[in-house]
Amino acid sequence: MQRLSSTGPASKPVTVGEADNVSKSFGETRALVDASLTVNAGECHALVGRNGAGKSTLVSLFTGLSRPDRGSIRLAGQPAPGLADRGAWLARVACVYQRSMVVPPLTVAENVFLNRPVGGDRRFVNWKRMRAEARDLMLEWGFDLDVDQQASTLTVEQRQIVEIARALSIGARFLILDEPTAALEKAAVDRLFERVRRLRDGGVGVLYISHHLEEIYEICQRVSVLRDGELVLTGNVAEVSQAGLVAAMVGSAPPRRATEIAAVPKTAGFGETRLEVIALNVVSRAGSVYDVDLSVRAGECVGLVGLRGSGSATVADAIVGLVKPRSGSVHAQGVVGYVPQDRHQRGFAPQLGVDENLTHAVLDRISNRFGLVSSRRRTAIAGREVARLQIVARSLDQPVASLSGGNQQKVVVGRALAAEPSVLVAINPTVGVDVASKEALLDAVANARDDGVAVLLVSDDFDDLRVCTRLLVMVRGRITAEFDRPPWDRQRLISAVEGLEVAV
């Protein structure tokens, strides 16, 4: 580990949060290994790393949601309080998560002072005083927010303000912002930066977690990089180049993670255009989409690559009609097969058997004209999909809930393929499955592609991209880069996905 900035010689800076050689394991997985990180008062300290690098684990240690196996946490220069003492943690550190911790039916002022007495009376609410104090707080920190507004009407940006104001009013001077810009528009991002600068000037220490590296150069002084649980770099932002950051995140290339992602070469001449998206605009909490155009031809597999919140999944949901676009159009030919992002919520009916789940999209084909389902035809189709995806189940009627995660995911993909679609839209089809299942799933997608299905594969897992013939990168709701000649250069791809300027 390299430390580019040492502590000052004469006056030590005031620290708001310190992790001293902390380690944390979950079972076999070593989430953090001897990581040390210091956040000073008045600085914005960036924390970056790819998914699974240990960022969330570090945050959970800093916020008292779990305890390090080894090493220690210090807050405001003192040893961290016991895990049970929530009040003491809240008074020292606050994390603004992506999921909202605001109570919608209450007003802004109440949310700021949630469960805390204002004035001398501990039992009764002094509304006048509470509103006045909330208003003062907003003025003091320069937040422009009506304290009487009901929280259910707030935008994402305004909810963040409420959560920041809440933390400040409790007295916390250590703020962790976990991907605060993921769901914000450009103008809102600028306003957020303005607020962060003001917080910094007010002596607050900010730990800023973001996938968007260009933001770090705009508002952070120092940056730390986590990779596979280890803190591989801490330095002044001014002294670390973007290329250096990306290199630290990706690391030297072990065999499995080659710098290049092998992919099928583009064969000459795909079929007709099967899927066409024109000037699509969608407003969504999961990531809005602006002016997206794309088309997929028969036999082509287009990878739509983007971070969570970049809008890539929203595009897929809009194509299958699960979200309503604000404008633009989607033209798809024939049957569209769909592999949803969340298999537990939209993927399968857990108590029903493998066979029933596999045939949910083709009930018309396995029933006669009176609507009675033929179990013979169901078994035939289900058996075909089980063979195609190598689904491991005791029997065809075993409930999907009792299968392993990998086999559950195979059922979800099988359900989409059973309809013999001409277009397949899949979101993260291999998320959270074992290596063998991943192979089987990707092979099935590749075979469908070779059989002439137009595939749109939405994924942020680079392993998935080897079945693609072309890649589109989405950042903040827009398609920002196109890669059309495999193999893909991992470094350039990461730079593009993280929103860095790259020449393509």
Next chain:
Amino acid sequence: MAERAVEAKAAGPQTVTRRDLRHVVVRWFRELTLVPVIVVLMIGGALVNPVFFTTSNLINVAEGGAALGMVVVAESLILLTGKFDISLQGTFGLAPLLGAWLIAPKASEGLGTQWNPLVGLLVVVLVGLAVGTFNGLLVIKANFNAFIFTLAMSILLTGLQLGWLGGQTVYNLPQAYIYLGAESWLGVPVAVWITAATFAIAAWFLRYHRVGRAMYAIGGNLEAARAAGIRVDRIRIGVFMVASVLAATGGLMQAGRVTAVTAGQGSNLIFGVFAAAVIGGISLEGGRGRIIGALTGVILLSLVTNILTLSNISSAWIDAVDGAIILIALGLAKLIGTERT
């Protein structure tokens, strides 16, 4: 930057006051959605039968709504914290029955011990507490589904009530026991005073007490409430307990009004309770709605019942008309935006 801050400070108070007023108006408008409906109903009532606007009839309406109102307050408290309790109607019947049974003479279907009526009142409260604690612990701590668990409890309690009495009625109750339902202060039944006070206290508590605000936070976003250090489980269980005691008290009013406890007291009451709370703007999702709204719901339902009785509609049709009016009120509330789910 400094200039802007100064400007904001100077402009601040003025704009804030104006916004304040707007929020207050909108809030009250939402809460009082049903007032126009109530006015229309009253005009309709006067047209149907001149008896409607007599003092004695209006007191009659209030008396009829008093017992229902107690249970509506109880259910509203639970709904606000994001749960519900169907067995409040069972408590409404069983609690006063047990109390009455212990103090009534053998000749009028009592146990024959003829204990002090105050013991009977204490038993009513204790039964409420016991049922509420049981429901609260099992729904909140053991995480049973509130719907199916309290439904089973409701069936059990009603069944006990029926089995105990074998279909009979406990009557000839001491004056102290039926005081709530049978006596009047200043010409208005005690039950009406008590229910009005209960509504007022509940509204005030929910608005100004720390625990009251915590209840909204719990129903609005459980995780956020927990993170803010609110003792989520303790409050939710406490609310179940208070609600059951309120329901038991409501049952006592009903018993006092008819000076007896019937085997069927409380059955089917809960549907009216939910209807009153929801058309009054209490959200089934939790965290939204105000007690004043629930009060308008109770008034509306009581008026409907009264007007239907006065208008000589065959009693067999009353339920159907009741249901239709609840649907209309729901539609209206949706249009105006009280119930937005």
